[in-house]
Amino acid sequence: MIPELGQFALILACCLAICQAALPLAGAQTGRRDWMVMARSAATGQFVFVVIAYAVLTHAFVTDDFSVRFVALHSNSDLPLGYKIAAVWGGHEGSLLLWSLMLALWTLAVAAAGRSQPLEFASRVLGVLGIVSAGVLLFTLLTSNPFDRLLPPVIDGNDLNPLLQDPAMVAHPPLLYVGYVGMAVPFAFAVAALLTGKLDRNWARWTRPWTVGAWIFLTVGIALGSWWAYYELGWGGWWFWDPVENASFMPWLMGTALIHSLAVTERRGIFKSWTVLLAIAAFTLSLLGTFLVRSGVLISVHSFASDPERGLFILLLLLLISGGSLVLYAFRAHNFEAEGGFRLVSRESFLLANNILLVVACGLILFGTLYPLFHDAMGAGNLSVGEPFFNVVFLVPMLPLAFLLGLGMHAAWQKMNPKTLIGRLRWLGIAALLVAVVFPLIAYGSTGVMTIVGITAGVWVTLSSLIEPVSRWLDSRAVRLTRAQWGMFIAHLGVGLFIIGASVTSAFTIETDRAVRIGETWEVAGFDIEFRGLRQVEGPNFVADEGEFELRRDGEFIATLRPQKRIYRVRTEPMTEAAIDGRMARDVFVALGEPLGDGAWSIRAQYKPMIRFIWFGCVIMALGGLLAATDRRYREPVRERAEAKSRVGKPAEQGGH
Amino acid sequence: MPALTRLRALARGASTLAMAALLALGAALHAQEIVEGFEDPALDARYRDLIHEIRCMKCQNQSIAESPIDQAADIRRLVRVLMVDGLSDAEIRAYLAERYGDFINYRPPFKPSTWLLWSAPVILLAGGAFVFARVLRERMGQPLDEDIDR
Amino acid sequence: MWRYAIPVVLLLVLGAFFYRGLYLNPTFVESPLIGKPAPEFTLPDLENPEGTVGTEDIAGRYALLNVWATWCVECRHEHDFLLSLAESGMPIYGLNWKDERDKALEWLEVLGDPYVASAVDEIGDVAIDYGVYGAPETFLIGPDLTILAKHIGPLSTAIWEARFAPLIESHHGAP
Numbered sequence: 001m002i003p004e005l006g007q008f009a010l011i012l013a014c015c016l017a018i019c020q021a022a023l024p025l026a027g028a029q030t031g032r033r034d035w036m037v038m039a040r041s042a043a044t045g046q047f048v049f050v051v052i053a054y055a056v057l058t059h060a061f062v063t064d065d066f067s068v069r070f071v072a073l074h075s076n077s078d079l080p081l082g083y084k085i086a087a088v089w090g091g092h093e094g095s096l097l098l099w100s101l102m103l104a105l106w107t108l109a110v111a112a113a114g115r116s117q118p119l120e121f122a123s124r125v126l127g128v129l130g131i132v133s134a135g136v137l138l139f140t141l142l143t144s145n146p147f148d149r150l151l152p153p154v155i156d157g158n159d160l161n162p163l164l165q166d167p168a169m170v171a172h173p174p175l176l177y178v179g180y181v182g183m184a185v186p187f188a189f190a191v192a193a194l195l196t197g198k199l200d201r202n203w204a205r206w207t208r209p210w211t212v213g214a215w216i217f218l219t220v221g222i223a224l225g226s227w228w229a230y231y232e233l234g235w236g237g238w239w240f241w242d243p244v245e246n247a248s249f250m251p252w253l254m255g256t257a258l259i260h261s262l263a264v265t266e267r268r269g270i271f272k273s274w275t276v277l278l279a280i281a282a283f284t285l286s287l288l289g290t291f292l293v294r295s296g297v298l299i300s301v302h303s304f305a306s307d308p309e310r311g312l313f314i315l316l317l318l319l320l321i322s323g324g325s326l327v328l329y330a331f332r333a334h335n336f337e338a339e340g341g342f343r344l345v346s347r348e349s350f351l352l353a354n355n356i357l358l359v360v361a362c363g364l365i366l367f368g369t370l371y372p373l374f375h376d377a378m379g380a381g382n383l384s385v386g387e388p389f390f391n392v393v394f395l396v397p398m399l400p401l402a403f404l405l406g407l408g409m410h411a412a413w414q415k416m417n418p419k420t421l422i423g424r425l426r427w428l429g430i431a432a433l434l435v436a437v438v439f440p441l442i443a444y445g446s447t448g449v450m451t452i453v454g455i456t457a458g459v460w461v462t463l464s465s466l467i468e469p470v471s472r473w474l475d476s477r478a479v480r481l482t483r484a485q486w487g488m489f490i491a492h493l494g495v496g497l498f499i500i501g502a503s504v505t506s507a508f509t510i511e512t513d514r515a516v517r518i519g520e521t522w523e524v525a526g527f528d529i530e531f532r533g534l535r536q537v538e539g540p541n542f543v544a545d546e547g548e549f550e551l552r553r554d555g556e557f558i559a560t561l562r563p564q565k566r567i568y569r570v571r572t573e574p575m576t577e578a579a580i581d582g583r584m585a586r587d588v589f590v591a592l593g594e595p596l597g598d599g600a601w602s603i604r605a606q607y608k609p610m611i612r613f614i615w616f617g618c619v620i621m622a623l624g625g626l627l628a629a630t631d632r633r634y635r636e637p638v639r640e641r642a643e644a645k646s647r648v649g650k651p652a653e654q655g656g657h
Numbered sequence: 658m659p660a661l662t663r664l665r666a667l668a669r670g671a672s673t674l675a676m677a678a679l680l681a682l683g684a685a686l687h688a689q690e691i692v693e694g695f696e697d698p699a700l701d702a703r704y705r706d707l708i709h710e711i712r713c714m715k716c717q718n719q720s721i722a723e724s725p726i727d728q729a730a731d732i733r734r735l736v737r738v739l740m741v742d743g744l745s746d747a748e749i750r751a752y753l754a755e756r757y758g759d760f761i762n763y764r765p766p767f768k769p770s771t772w773l774l775w776s777a778p779v780i781l782l783a784g785g786a787f788v789f790a791r792v793l794r795e796r797m798g799q800p801l802d803e804d805i806d807r
Numbered sequence: 808m809w810r811y812a813i814p815v816v817l818l819l820v821l822g823a824f825f826y827r828g829l830y831l832n833p834t835f836v837e838s839p840l841i842g843k844p845a846p847e848f849t850l851p852d853l854e855n856p857e858g859t860v861g862t863e864d865i866a867g868r869y870a871l872l873n874v875w876a877t878w879c880v881e882c883r884h885e886h887d888f889l890l891s892l893a894e895s896g897m898p899i900y901g902l903n904w905k906d907e908r909d910k911a912l913e914w915l916e917v918l919g920d921p922y923v924a925s926a927v928d929e930i931g932d933v934a935i936d937y938g939v940y941g942a943p944e945t946f947l948i949g950p951d952l953t954i955l956a957k958h959i960g961p962l963s964t965a966i967w968e969a970r971f972a973p974l975i976e977s978h979h980g981a982p
Contacts, residue, residue: 235723242718268802277814284818297828301717308829315829319822326815333811341799352792356785363781370824371765371774377827380770382836386720386763388710389774396778397785414801511705513692574725593692602692714836714940727905728940731931756938760836 003068006056007147013049013100014137016042020107020130024123028195036119039126043111046133047104054101057146058088067153070094070146076159076570078541086170087160092294092304093146095173099290100136102174102181107133110185110210117206124192132184135317143310159541159570168228176221176248180286182214183251186258187283190276191325194332199276204266205634207279211262212629215255216622222248223618234576234591236511236606238614241390244302246369247289250362254282257358260351267413268348270340273333274355280329284322285362291318297373343415350408357397357404364393402457402499406464409492425464432460444508444609454503462496465489484631491624494617501613510607513593517600525607527588528552529561534601542568544577547592547601551581565592584612693733700740707746708733710763711753720763838938838957845872845952846936850926853903853911860900860926865948869975870898872946873922873962874934876906877914879942885961886918892967893921901925904934904942947971949978 020042027035057070061084066072074090089095107129114122140146163169189207193199225245230238239245258278264271291314292298296306342348368385375383406428411421436455440447469489472478481489510525521530532548544566551558561579568575578591586609593602695701705722711732713724721729721736732753739749753761765771840846849861865872873889875882893899901922903911908927915925928934937946938957947956955974958966 233723237723240718270796273811280814291825295825295829297825297831297833299718299833301719303717311829312826315822315825319818323815323818323822326818330812330815339799340796341801342796344793344797348796349793353789356789360778360781360785364777367777368774370821371771372833373828373831374824375770376831376833377824378770382758382760382833383765383771384712384760384763385765385774386710386712388764393778396782513694515692576725596692731935735935755839756936757940758836758839758938 002056003060003065003147003149006053006060007141007145009049009052009056010097010137010141010145010147013046013053013104014134014141016046016049017130017133017137020046021127021134022130023127024130025127025195028120028124028127033119036123039123039130040111040114042130043104043107043126046130047108050097050100050104050137054088054097057094057097058085061085061087064157065153066155066157067149067151068146069148069150072150072154072157074160075157076541077156078569079157079160079165080540082170083160083165086164089173089177090160090164092310093140093144093148095177095304096136096140096144097146098174098177099181100133100140102177103129103133103136103184105178106182106185110188121192121196121198124195125188128188128191129184132188132321135321139310139313139317143307143313156570159568162542162566162568162571162573162575163232165541165568166228166232168224169232172221172224172228175217175224179214179216179218179221180248180251180289182210182217183255183283183286185210185214186279187325190279191328193276193336194325194328197332197335199265199272199336201266201269204262204275208259208262208266209629209634211255211258211279212625215252215259216625216629218248218252218255219618219622219625222252223615223622227615230611231578231580231589234578234604236509236589236608238505238611241365241368241387242300242302243298243369244289244293244300246365246390247285247292250365251282251285251289253358253362253365254278254285257355257362258282260354260358264348264351268340268342270338270348271352272336272338273329276333276336277329278355280322280325284318285366287314287318287322290314292369298369341414345411345416345418345421347408347411347413347416350404350411353404354401354408357401360397361394361401364397365390368393399453399457402461402495405492405495406460409464409488410468424467428463428467429460432456432463435459440504440507446508448507451503451507454507455500458496458499458501458503460496461499462493465493465496482631484628484633487624487626487628487631489624490627491621494620494622494624496617497613497620498617501610501617504610505608505614508607508609512605514603514605515596515600516603517598522605524588524605526553527558527607528555529588529590529603529605531601531603532560537564539566541570542566542575545592547590547603549579549590549603551588551590561588561590563590563592582612584616585610587611693730693737695737695740703746704737704740707740707749708736710750711736712761712763714757714761836959838954840938840954841957843954845946845948845954846933848926848933848936850902850928850933853901853908853915853925853927856908860924862952864924865898865900866950866952868898868950869978870900870923870948871971872900872902872937872948874902874904874937874939874942874944876904876942877910878906881961882943883918885943885963886921888961888963888967889921890919892962898923902934902937902939903927904939905929905931947974 020039023035023042024039027033027038059065060068060071061075062081064071064075064077066075070091070093074087074094075084079087087094089098107126110129111126114125117125186207189203189210193203225248226238229240230236258275261271261275261278265275291311293300293302294304294306295311295314296303296308297311368389371385372383375381407421407425410424433452433456436452436459437447439455440451466489469481469486472481512524514522516522516531518531518533521528523529528551530550530552532550534545534547537544537546544564546562546564549561549563551561559581561581563579564577566575566577567573576591578589580590581588586607589606589608591604593604595601691701695704708722709720711721713719713721713726713729713732715726715728716724721732736749739752744752750762750764754766759766765774767775845862845865847862849859849863852858852860871892889899899921901924903925905928911925911927915922926933937944941959943961945958945962946954949955955978956970958970
């Protein structure tokens, strides 16, 4: 009976979402205040019922209700409680419900914050969010109902996919979804601006913290996924350019471009239509990601069960929501053209270059990810586009971006003397190059062109991010940095650390596969590893072979590593759990391979230098974002200000736009 | 086809070697044998890079380096045999594509139907440069703000 | 002004490709060997260890080369169809892939033997030459040893009639 209540709650939520969409938008169009005001209550109501539906599904998992098909497919009575709760998002239907929940949360937050905005605008924002909510809820109810019954019920369930039975894997989807779904907020703001026909610096000031907020969660979510893949999949890799990974990375790239474009709009009131387009594009890519994962159009380790019917529904949703907003854009965007000059060397110029390079990068990834589809659809057969393509192609826009980043951070608005800019930073550049040349030789005994380029870029960005905070700290008379400035420098510091980690680990990773017997020791990258023993262990829902390895260096004991090879009782696929001794400077990674007979096992041991800088860099980026988003100027009430006040100088020749 | 027979003979030879190695393992494990790889570090590095670029045909998007299944191990063994036989990376990729199709290589081939793909970076970058120049020219002709507050 | 319409147009083009993509199968890989000569091989005969089975035996008429193994679950699904096909006169050669001789012989004894002869590919090198990556796979080979078609997965009446039978008929017509 209770699951049916959940379904009923979903239906109510959907109805409320439709109200949330229709009434405020119609009200804003016709000027009916009573309709516009409904937005907030509809949003609240929708939230309540989505929460109820979600709680009901969770309850079904926790109580082992195997009469619900979704629970039967993704849970088991032996599954630990924490994983039962996480199993809600372990499959297509439940993860859609999570999507709706996140969207309802964001909507509620936007509704609460919208009190300080003009009613017409605020109701349009909620109206657009309502359209998205309604679309997703309809999709859920019509094609992917998590509350479908399985009658007669099974005695016990199919267990959660063992790959998902892991803390990082539990946290990864919710965090990622908060980010993915959060991109709907700037999207809604953009469409509302198109509908209102007005976009000023206040709009940018409202939109930016929401965008940064969603971006922070995307950053952490993606980093968590990468970290999980590294230690769980047992192969030492941290990014595979899998279509679904790319699907989460593209909104991140667009989101980053959007944040920077908003900076220009907020400051100068220009790049408005471009910012609106980026906001629409970022959310379109989120929806596209949803489509790619669930439609079976591309092959991925991450794919949910594919179904052309579901794919078609999402495609229509995508075309309606994105297509609709882009049609609106085609008609209304010209209203946003504005004057505002800047010179070649100026912050605006650097931000423009930043945006272009990020969009190029995003476009290349999109093109590469979809190319097999294009190729096949044109009748030329099936094709694979993977790491060899993306690793090369991604660097083409990204390396220039890294170098420009270091400069752009210090550029003044409107115009700056290039000598001033370079003068300050020239020594940092030289220092970066020196470090890049010397460090690999000393630390790892070898080097290469791409290694030097990569480390130079990373160190350059790092030093450039640090110079301002450090110099102000040393000079007690200097003006203190605002929180937003701190945020910027710290976020860029994170980027620098990431680049260093990625470059070093790509260049100096050592992978070995050896046949080892118990009692033997072998050497990897200067470490001695001794295979001390093997035993059987039992977990709550699995049995495993556990190896015991002692890690030593120069005779000194470092750590005991216990990698496992697990077999889960219900889904009998074997799973490798690697054992890692992790430090910032390096990871040593040991995983059990296959038994070779006569007491010997094939053991995979890897040395991964500075790999933690990759995820540490991401965390620092997110921290920078958090600082930037909570700057005081966003928390103060916004004062309306006249747009075209002090434009001095010769009257502009109005020719083109 | 003599090439095939020769390679097959080599493969049989290599498998015999592998069998012998396994037997040797059984008999007396002296140094820790490399299970799958080469003693020569340069060759080993090349091998590891190459197997990351070849797709496991039966998997959901994994390279043969990452895949635990039997078929992937077969292809890895084939790659080692071909490397011993002196084929270059490009020749090994071509050998596999002849049998399994372009799908097996994660590095897309360079042929008319993929020119667009491989030239995309240059095209997009050129487009970007063009846009940058146009916007900059436009903005450079516009007045600066005299008084600009936060 | 018209440039603001570019994004919509791009989206619609993308949408068209996606729509097409929904009804394509991304895992379907066309074999590059179709239309090319079948790779030559000579392997031990399953039933007669002293003898051999190879492309020499297959040549001269339309025949199927079916890759099978006792560890392959799907092979069992197509076995009955293969038996009926063999009974109707279609020559089927087996390629016993990475299997054990005793198990293979037992399987054929218990379930029936649709094959004119089975070649034993213990190591799997011939299978690699044929681009095999997952049993069962079946090749249609013409009299001049050209590979006419390949099917991955269990064979069935529907697939036979849709893909393989028409090829034999059309080739019969050709001079």
